[in-house]
Amino acid sequence: MPVVLHGPAYSTYARTARLALEEKGVSYELQEVDILTGKGHEPAHLARQPWGKVPAFEHDGFGLFETFAITRYVDEAFPGPSLQPADVKARARMTQICDVIDSYGYGAMVGKVFWQEVIVPMQGGTPDADIVAAGKEGAEKVLNVIHRLMENGAMCGDAVSLADLHVLPPLDYYLMAPSGRDAFAQRPKLEAWWKRMSTRESVVKTRPKLG
Ligand SMILES: N[C@@H](CCC(=O)N[C@@H](CS)C(=O)NCC(=O)O)C(=O)O
Known part of the structure:
Protein backbone atom coordinates (compact mmCIF):
# COMPACT_ATOMS: atom_id res chain seq x y z
CA MET A 1 0.00 0.00 0.00
CA PHE A 78 12.47 3.36 5.42
CA PRO A 79 15.98 3.01 4.04
CA GLY A 80 18.00 6.06 3.17
CA PRO A 81 20.20 8.45 5.11
CA SER A 82 19.45 8.50 8.82
CA LEU A 83 17.72 11.66 9.99
CA GLN A 84 18.57 11.08 13.66
CA PRO A 85 22.12 11.37 14.98
CA ALA A 86 23.62 8.13 16.34
CA ASP A 87 25.26 9.99 19.20
CA VAL A 88 22.93 9.99 22.18
CA LYS A 89 23.60 13.60 23.18
CA ALA A 90 23.18 14.91 19.62
CA ARG A 91 19.93 12.92 19.38
CA ALA A 92 18.69 14.40 22.65
CA ARG A 93 19.52 17.87 21.28
CA MET A 94 17.55 17.05 18.14
CA THR A 95 14.50 16.07 20.23
CA GLN A 96 14.90 19.20 22.34
CA ILE A 97 14.92 21.48 19.28
CA CYS A 98 11.89 19.72 17.78
CA ASP A 99 10.02 20.13 21.08
CA VAL A 100 11.03 23.80 21.42
CA ILE A 101 9.72 24.61 17.96
CA ASP A 102 6.52 22.66 18.60
CA SER A 103 5.83 24.04 22.09
CA TYR A 104 6.96 27.66 21.69
CA GLY A 105 7.88 28.35 18.04
CA TYR A 106 4.92 27.43 15.86
CA GLY A 107 2.30 29.41 17.79
CA ALA A 108 4.44 32.55 17.93
CA MET A 109 5.95 32.47 14.42
CA VAL A 110 3.03 31.09 12.45
CA GLY A 111 -0.08 31.34 14.62
CA LYS A 112 0.57 34.95 15.60
CA VAL A 113 3.12 36.82 13.41
CA PHE A 114 2.69 35.11 10.02
CA TRP A 115 -1.06 34.82 10.39
CA GLN A 116 -1.56 38.44 11.35
CA GLU A 117 0.95 40.00 8.95
CA VAL A 118 0.52 37.76 5.89
CA ILE A 119 -2.82 35.91 5.98
CA VAL A 120 -5.02 38.58 7.56
CA PRO A 121 -4.03 41.22 4.94
CA MET A 122 -4.50 38.62 2.15
CA GLN A 123 -8.06 38.26 3.42
CA GLY A 124 -8.53 42.04 3.38
CA GLY A 125 -8.10 42.58 7.13
CA THR A 126 -5.75 44.59 9.34
CA PRO A 127 -3.17 42.86 11.54
CA ASP A 128 -3.72 43.07 15.29
CA ALA A 129 -0.61 44.88 16.57
CA ASP A 130 -0.83 43.35 20.07
CA ILE A 131 -0.94 39.81 18.69
CA VAL A 132 2.00 40.59 16.38
CA ALA A 133 4.03 42.07 19.26
CA ALA A 134 3.37 39.05 21.49
CA GLY A 135 4.21 36.69 18.62
CA LYS A 136 7.41 38.52 17.77
CA GLU A 137 8.57 38.43 21.39
CA GLY A 138 7.92 34.69 21.54
CA ALA A 139 9.51 34.01 18.16
CA GLU A 140 12.66 35.98 18.94
CA LYS A 141 13.14 34.07 22.18
CA VAL A 142 12.80 30.75 20.33
CA LEU A 143 15.31 31.87 17.69
CA ASN A 144 17.76 32.99 20.37
CA VAL A 145 17.51 29.62 22.09
CA ILE A 146 17.89 27.67 18.86
CA HIS A 147 20.82 29.84 17.79
CA ARG A 148 22.54 29.18 21.11
CA LEU A 149 21.96 25.42 20.81
CA MET A 150 23.25 25.16 17.23
CA GLU A 151 26.74 23.73 16.81
CA ASN A 152 29.16 24.23 13.93
CA GLY A 153 26.46 25.72 11.76
CA ALA A 154 24.23 22.64 12.05
CA MET A 155 21.09 22.22 14.14
CA CYS A 156 22.66 19.17 15.76
CA GLY A 157 25.18 16.54 14.71
CA ASP A 158 26.97 16.70 11.36
CA ALA A 159 24.15 15.89 8.95
CA VAL A 160 20.63 17.07 8.27
CA SER A 161 18.39 15.72 11.02
CA LEU A 162 14.77 15.94 12.06
CA ALA A 163 15.65 19.13 13.95
CA ASP A 164 16.35 20.89 10.63
CA LEU A 165 13.10 19.57 9.17
CA HIS A 166 11.01 20.71 12.14
CA VAL A 167 12.53 24.20 12.34
CA LEU A 168 12.51 25.08 8.64
CA PRO A 169 8.77 25.32 7.77
CA PRO A 170 7.71 27.69 10.59
CA LEU A 171 10.86 29.76 10.10
CA ASP A 172 10.14 30.02 6.36
CA TYR A 173 6.71 31.52 7.15
CA TYR A 174 8.14 33.82 9.83
CA LEU A 175 10.64 35.20 7.31
CA MET A 176 7.77 36.12 4.97
CA ALA A 177 6.25 38.41 7.60
CA PRO A 178 7.56 41.99 7.93
CA SER A 179 8.30 41.38 11.62
CA GLY A 180 10.35 38.30 10.81
CA ARG A 181 12.53 39.77 8.10
CA ASP A 182 15.38 40.64 10.46
CA ALA A 183 15.43 37.14 11.94
CA PHE A 184 19.06 36.65 10.90
CA ALA A 185 20.37 39.89 12.37
CA GLN A 186 22.94 38.86 14.96
CA ARG A 187 22.24 35.18 14.28
CA PRO A 188 24.99 34.32 11.79
CA LYS A 189 24.82 30.55 12.40
CA LEU A 190 21.13 30.56 11.60
CA GLU A 191 21.68 32.64 8.47
CA ALA A 192 24.39 30.31 7.16
CA TRP A 193 22.18 27.32 7.93
CA TRP A 194 19.26 28.92 6.06
CA LYS A 195 21.41 29.64 3.01
CA ARG A 196 22.39 25.98 2.83
CA MET A 197 19.00 24.50 3.64
CA SER A 198 16.79 26.73 1.52
CA THR A 199 18.24 25.45 -1.75
CA ARG A 200 17.98 21.77 -0.85
CA GLU A 201 15.84 19.78 -3.26
CA SER A 202 13.37 18.63 -0.57
CA VAL A 203 12.93 22.20 0.64
CA VAL A 204 12.41 23.69 -2.82
CA LYS A 205 10.00 20.90 -3.77
CA THR A 206 7.79 21.40 -0.70
CA ARG A 207 7.78 25.22 -0.68
CA PRO A 208 4.14 26.31 -0.31
CA LYS A 209 2.55 28.48 -2.97
CA LEU A 210 0.57 31.14 -1.19
CA GLY A 211 -2.04 33.54 -2.48
N1 LIG B 1 0.58 18.45 17.49
C1 LIG B 1 0.20 18.42 16.10
C2 LIG B 1 0.01 19.86 15.63
C3 LIG B 1 -0.43 19.95 14.18
C4 LIG B 1 -1.02 21.30 13.84
O1 LIG B 1 -1.22 22.17 14.73
N2 LIG B 1 -1.33 21.49 12.56
C5 LIG B 1 -2.01 22.71 12.15
C6 LIG B 1 -1.64 23.09 10.71
S1 LIG B 1 0.06 23.48 10.48
C7 LIG B 1 -3.50 22.45 12.15
O2 LIG B 1 -3.94 21.37 11.84
N3 LIG B 1 -4.30 23.48 12.47
C8 LIG B 1 -5.73 23.39 12.39
C9 LIG B 1 -6.39 23.37 13.72
O3 LIG B 1 -5.71 23.59 14.74
O4 LIG B 1 -7.61 23.14 13.75
C10 LIG B 1 1.29 17.70 15.29
O5 LIG B 1 2.43 17.64 15.74
O6 LIG B 1 0.98 17.16 14.21
Missing part, protein backbone atom coordinates in the same frame (compact mmCIF):
# COMPACT_ATOMS: atom_id res chain seq x y z
CA PRO A 2 1.37 3.44 -0.82
CA VAL A 3 2.34 5.93 1.81
CA VAL A 4 -0.31 8.61 2.20
CA LEU A 5 0.02 11.95 3.94
CA HIS A 6 -3.19 13.80 4.67
CA GLY A 7 -2.72 17.55 4.92
CA PRO A 8 -2.58 20.66 2.78
CA ALA A 9 0.67 21.75 1.16
CA TYR A 10 0.44 25.07 3.01
CA SER A 11 0.60 23.44 6.47
CA THR A 12 3.98 23.76 8.18
CA TYR A 13 3.52 20.51 10.12
CA ALA A 14 2.54 18.65 6.94
CA ARG A 15 5.60 20.16 5.25
CA THR A 16 7.86 18.82 7.99
CA ALA A 17 6.46 15.32 7.41
CA ARG A 18 6.89 15.76 3.65
CA LEU A 19 10.48 16.93 4.13
CA ALA A 20 11.21 13.69 6.01
CA LEU A 21 9.61 11.64 3.22
CA GLU A 22 11.54 13.55 0.55
CA GLU A 23 14.85 13.27 2.40
CA LYS A 24 14.35 9.50 2.71
CA GLY A 25 13.33 9.20 -0.94
CA VAL A 26 9.94 7.68 -0.06
CA SER A 27 7.25 8.06 -2.70
CA TYR A 28 3.96 9.16 -1.19
CA GLU A 29 0.58 10.53 -2.07
CA LEU A 30 -0.40 13.90 -0.65
CA GLN A 31 -4.13 13.99 0.06
CA GLU A 32 -5.12 17.60 0.53
CA VAL A 33 -7.26 18.22 3.64
CA ASP A 34 -8.12 21.90 3.53
CA ILE A 35 -8.30 22.87 7.19
CA LEU A 36 -9.28 26.44 6.25
CA THR A 37 -12.59 25.22 4.83
CA GLY A 38 -13.34 22.92 7.75
CA LYS A 39 -12.32 19.64 6.11
CA GLY A 40 -10.21 18.78 9.14
CA HIS A 41 -13.34 18.42 11.24
CA GLU A 42 -15.21 16.14 8.88
CA PRO A 43 -15.70 12.58 10.21
CA ALA A 44 -13.27 11.01 7.70
CA HIS A 45 -10.40 13.18 8.92
CA LEU A 46 -11.38 13.03 12.61
CA ALA A 47 -11.06 9.26 12.31
CA ARG A 48 -7.42 9.80 11.33
CA GLN A 49 -6.63 12.73 13.66
CA PRO A 50 -9.03 13.08 16.61
CA TRP A 51 -8.28 16.82 16.99
CA GLY A 52 -8.92 17.59 13.33
CA LYS A 53 -5.35 18.74 12.79
CA VAL A 54 -2.93 17.94 10.02
CA PRO A 55 -0.99 15.95 9.06
CA ALA A 56 -2.16 12.36 9.39
CA PHE A 57 -0.14 9.53 7.92
CA GLU A 58 -0.76 5.98 6.65
CA HIS A 59 1.60 3.20 5.67
CA ASP A 60 0.53 -0.38 5.01
CA GLY A 61 -2.67 0.13 6.99
CA PHE A 62 -0.76 1.68 9.91
CA GLY A 63 -2.15 5.09 10.78
CA LEU A 64 -0.24 7.70 12.72
CA PHE A 65 -0.71 11.31 13.78
CA GLU A 66 1.52 13.84 15.58
CA THR A 67 4.26 15.12 13.35
CA PHE A 68 7.25 14.13 15.47
CA ALA A 69 5.91 10.56 15.71
CA ILE A 70 5.46 10.56 11.92
CA THR A 71 8.94 11.89 11.13
CA ARG A 72 10.60 9.41 13.48
CA TYR A 73 8.60 6.57 11.98
CA VAL A 74 9.51 7.65 8.44
CA ASP A 75 13.18 7.80 9.40
CA GLU A 76 13.16 4.38 11.06
CA ALA A 77 10.82 2.47 8.71
Whole structure:
Protein backbone atom coordinates (compact mmCIF):
# COMPACT_ATOMS: atom_id res chain seq x y z
CA MET A 1 0.00 0.00 0.00
CA PRO A 2 1.37 3.44 -0.82
CA VAL A 3 2.34 5.93 1.81
CA VAL A 4 -0.31 8.61 2.20
CA LEU A 5 0.02 11.95 3.94
CA HIS A 6 -3.19 13.80 4.67
CA GLY A 7 -2.72 17.55 4.92
CA PRO A 8 -2.58 20.66 2.78
CA ALA A 9 0.67 21.75 1.16
CA TYR A 10 0.44 25.07 3.01
CA SER A 11 0.60 23.44 6.47
CA THR A 12 3.98 23.76 8.18
CA TYR A 13 3.52 20.51 10.12
CA ALA A 14 2.54 18.65 6.94
CA ARG A 15 5.60 20.16 5.25
CA THR A 16 7.86 18.82 7.99
CA ALA A 17 6.46 15.32 7.41
CA ARG A 18 6.89 15.76 3.65
CA LEU A 19 10.48 16.93 4.13
CA ALA A 20 11.21 13.69 6.01
CA LEU A 21 9.61 11.64 3.22
CA GLU A 22 11.54 13.55 0.55
CA GLU A 23 14.85 13.27 2.40
CA LYS A 24 14.35 9.50 2.71
CA GLY A 25 13.33 9.20 -0.94
CA VAL A 26 9.94 7.68 -0.06
CA SER A 27 7.25 8.06 -2.70
CA TYR A 28 3.96 9.16 -1.19
CA GLU A 29 0.58 10.53 -2.07
CA LEU A 30 -0.40 13.90 -0.65
CA GLN A 31 -4.13 13.99 0.06
CA GLU A 32 -5.12 17.60 0.53
CA VAL A 33 -7.26 18.22 3.64
CA ASP A 34 -8.12 21.90 3.53
CA ILE A 35 -8.30 22.87 7.19
CA LEU A 36 -9.28 26.44 6.25
CA THR A 37 -12.59 25.22 4.83
CA GLY A 38 -13.34 22.92 7.75
CA LYS A 39 -12.32 19.64 6.11
CA GLY A 40 -10.21 18.78 9.14
CA HIS A 41 -13.34 18.42 11.24
CA GLU A 42 -15.21 16.14 8.88
CA PRO A 43 -15.70 12.58 10.21
CA ALA A 44 -13.27 11.01 7.70
CA HIS A 45 -10.40 13.18 8.92
CA LEU A 46 -11.38 13.03 12.61
CA ALA A 47 -11.06 9.26 12.31
CA ARG A 48 -7.42 9.80 11.33
CA GLN A 49 -6.63 12.73 13.66
CA PRO A 50 -9.03 13.08 16.61
CA TRP A 51 -8.28 16.82 16.99
CA GLY A 52 -8.92 17.59 13.33
CA LYS A 53 -5.35 18.74 12.79
CA VAL A 54 -2.93 17.94 10.02
CA PRO A 55 -0.99 15.95 9.06
CA ALA A 56 -2.16 12.36 9.39
CA PHE A 57 -0.14 9.53 7.92
CA GLU A 58 -0.76 5.98 6.65
CA HIS A 59 1.60 3.20 5.67
CA ASP A 60 0.53 -0.38 5.01
CA GLY A 61 -2.67 0.13 6.99
CA PHE A 62 -0.76 1.68 9.91
CA GLY A 63 -2.15 5.09 10.78
CA LEU A 64 -0.24 7.70 12.72
CA PHE A 65 -0.71 11.31 13.78
CA GLU A 66 1.52 13.84 15.58
CA THR A 67 4.26 15.12 13.35
CA PHE A 68 7.25 14.13 15.47
CA ALA A 69 5.91 10.56 15.71
CA ILE A 70 5.46 10.56 11.92
CA THR A 71 8.94 11.89 11.13
CA ARG A 72 10.60 9.41 13.48
CA TYR A 73 8.60 6.57 11.98
CA VAL A 74 9.51 7.65 8.44
CA ASP A 75 13.18 7.80 9.40
CA GLU A 76 13.16 4.38 11.06
CA ALA A 77 10.82 2.47 8.71
CA PHE A 78 12.47 3.36 5.42
CA PRO A 79 15.98 3.01 4.04
CA GLY A 80 18.00 6.06 3.17
CA PRO A 81 20.20 8.45 5.11
CA SER A 82 19.45 8.50 8.82
CA LEU A 83 17.72 11.66 9.99
CA GLN A 84 18.57 11.08 13.66
CA PRO A 85 22.12 11.37 14.98
CA ALA A 86 23.62 8.13 16.34
CA ASP A 87 25.26 9.99 19.20
CA VAL A 88 22.93 9.99 22.18
CA LYS A 89 23.60 13.60 23.18
CA ALA A 90 23.18 14.91 19.62
CA ARG A 91 19.93 12.92 19.38
CA ALA A 92 18.69 14.40 22.65
CA ARG A 93 19.52 17.87 21.28
CA MET A 94 17.55 17.05 18.14
CA THR A 95 14.50 16.07 20.23
CA GLN A 96 14.90 19.20 22.34
CA ILE A 97 14.92 21.48 19.28
CA CYS A 98 11.89 19.72 17.78
CA ASP A 99 10.02 20.13 21.08
CA VAL A 100 11.03 23.80 21.42
CA ILE A 101 9.72 24.61 17.96
CA ASP A 102 6.52 22.66 18.60
CA SER A 103 5.83 24.04 22.09
CA TYR A 104 6.96 27.66 21.69
CA GLY A 105 7.88 28.35 18.04
CA TYR A 106 4.92 27.43 15.86
CA GLY A 107 2.30 29.41 17.79
CA ALA A 108 4.44 32.55 17.93
CA MET A 109 5.95 32.47 14.42
CA VAL A 110 3.03 31.09 12.45
CA GLY A 111 -0.08 31.34 14.62
CA LYS A 112 0.57 34.95 15.60
CA VAL A 113 3.12 36.82 13.41
CA PHE A 114 2.69 35.11 10.02
CA TRP A 115 -1.06 34.82 10.39
CA GLN A 116 -1.56 38.44 11.35
CA GLU A 117 0.95 40.00 8.95
CA VAL A 118 0.52 37.76 5.89
CA ILE A 119 -2.82 35.91 5.98
CA VAL A 120 -5.02 38.58 7.56
CA PRO A 121 -4.03 41.22 4.94
CA MET A 122 -4.50 38.62 2.15
CA GLN A 123 -8.06 38.26 3.42
CA GLY A 124 -8.53 42.04 3.38
CA GLY A 125 -8.10 42.58 7.13
CA THR A 126 -5.75 44.59 9.34
CA PRO A 127 -3.17 42.86 11.54
CA ASP A 128 -3.72 43.07 15.29
CA ALA A 129 -0.61 44.88 16.57
CA ASP A 130 -0.83 43.35 20.07
CA ILE A 131 -0.94 39.81 18.69
CA VAL A 132 2.00 40.59 16.38
CA ALA A 133 4.03 42.07 19.26
CA ALA A 134 3.37 39.05 21.49
CA GLY A 135 4.21 36.69 18.62
CA LYS A 136 7.41 38.52 17.77
CA GLU A 137 8.57 38.43 21.39
CA GLY A 138 7.92 34.69 21.54
CA ALA A 139 9.51 34.01 18.16
CA GLU A 140 12.66 35.98 18.94
CA LYS A 141 13.14 34.07 22.18
CA VAL A 142 12.80 30.75 20.33
CA LEU A 143 15.31 31.87 17.69
CA ASN A 144 17.76 32.99 20.37
CA VAL A 145 17.51 29.62 22.09
CA ILE A 146 17.89 27.67 18.86
CA HIS A 147 20.82 29.84 17.79
CA ARG A 148 22.54 29.18 21.11
CA LEU A 149 21.96 25.42 20.81
CA MET A 150 23.25 25.16 17.23
CA GLU A 151 26.74 23.73 16.81
CA ASN A 152 29.16 24.23 13.93
CA GLY A 153 26.46 25.72 11.76
CA ALA A 154 24.23 22.64 12.05
CA MET A 155 21.09 22.22 14.14
CA CYS A 156 22.66 19.17 15.76
CA GLY A 157 25.18 16.54 14.71
CA ASP A 158 26.97 16.70 11.36
CA ALA A 159 24.15 15.89 8.95
CA VAL A 160 20.63 17.07 8.27
CA SER A 161 18.39 15.72 11.02
CA LEU A 162 14.77 15.94 12.06
CA ALA A 163 15.65 19.13 13.95
CA ASP A 164 16.35 20.89 10.63
CA LEU A 165 13.10 19.57 9.17
CA HIS A 166 11.01 20.71 12.14
CA VAL A 167 12.53 24.20 12.34
CA LEU A 168 12.51 25.08 8.64
CA PRO A 169 8.77 25.32 7.77
CA PRO A 170 7.71 27.69 10.59
CA LEU A 171 10.86 29.76 10.10
CA ASP A 172 10.14 30.02 6.36
CA TYR A 173 6.71 31.52 7.15
CA TYR A 174 8.14 33.82 9.83
CA LEU A 175 10.64 35.20 7.31
CA MET A 176 7.77 36.12 4.97
CA ALA A 177 6.25 38.41 7.60
CA PRO A 178 7.56 41.99 7.93
CA SER A 179 8.30 41.38 11.62
CA GLY A 180 10.35 38.30 10.81
CA ARG A 181 12.53 39.77 8.10
CA ASP A 182 15.38 40.64 10.46
CA ALA A 183 15.43 37.14 11.94
CA PHE A 184 19.06 36.65 10.90
CA ALA A 185 20.37 39.89 12.37
CA GLN A 186 22.94 38.86 14.96
CA ARG A 187 22.24 35.18 14.28
CA PRO A 188 24.99 34.32 11.79
CA LYS A 189 24.82 30.55 12.40
CA LEU A 190 21.13 30.56 11.60
CA GLU A 191 21.68 32.64 8.47
CA ALA A 192 24.39 30.31 7.16
CA TRP A 193 22.18 27.32 7.93
CA TRP A 194 19.26 28.92 6.06
CA LYS A 195 21.41 29.64 3.01
CA ARG A 196 22.39 25.98 2.83
CA MET A 197 19.00 24.50 3.64
CA SER A 198 16.79 26.73 1.52
CA THR A 199 18.24 25.45 -1.75
CA ARG A 200 17.98 21.77 -0.85
CA GLU A 201 15.84 19.78 -3.26
CA SER A 202 13.37 18.63 -0.57
CA VAL A 203 12.93 22.20 0.64
CA VAL A 204 12.41 23.69 -2.82
CA LYS A 205 10.00 20.90 -3.77
CA THR A 206 7.79 21.40 -0.70
CA ARG A 207 7.78 25.22 -0.68
CA PRO A 208 4.14 26.31 -0.31
CA LYS A 209 2.55 28.48 -2.97
CA LEU A 210 0.57 31.14 -1.19
CA GLY A 211 -2.04 33.54 -2.48
N1 LIG B 1 0.58 18.45 17.49
C1 LIG B 1 0.20 18.42 16.10
C2 LIG B 1 0.01 19.86 15.63
C3 LIG B 1 -0.43 19.95 14.18
C4 LIG B 1 -1.02 21.30 13.84
O1 LIG B 1 -1.22 22.17 14.73
N2 LIG B 1 -1.33 21.49 12.56
C5 LIG B 1 -2.01 22.71 12.15
C6 LIG B 1 -1.64 23.09 10.71
S1 LIG B 1 0.06 23.48 10.48
C7 LIG B 1 -3.50 22.45 12.15
O2 LIG B 1 -3.94 21.37 11.84
N3 LIG B 1 -4.30 23.48 12.47
C8 LIG B 1 -5.73 23.39 12.39
C9 LIG B 1 -6.39 23.37 13.72
O3 LIG B 1 -5.71 23.59 14.74
O4 LIG B 1 -7.61 23.14 13.75
C10 LIG B 1 1.29 17.70 15.29
O5 LIG B 1 2.43 17.64 15.74
O6 LIG B 1 0.98 17.16 14.21
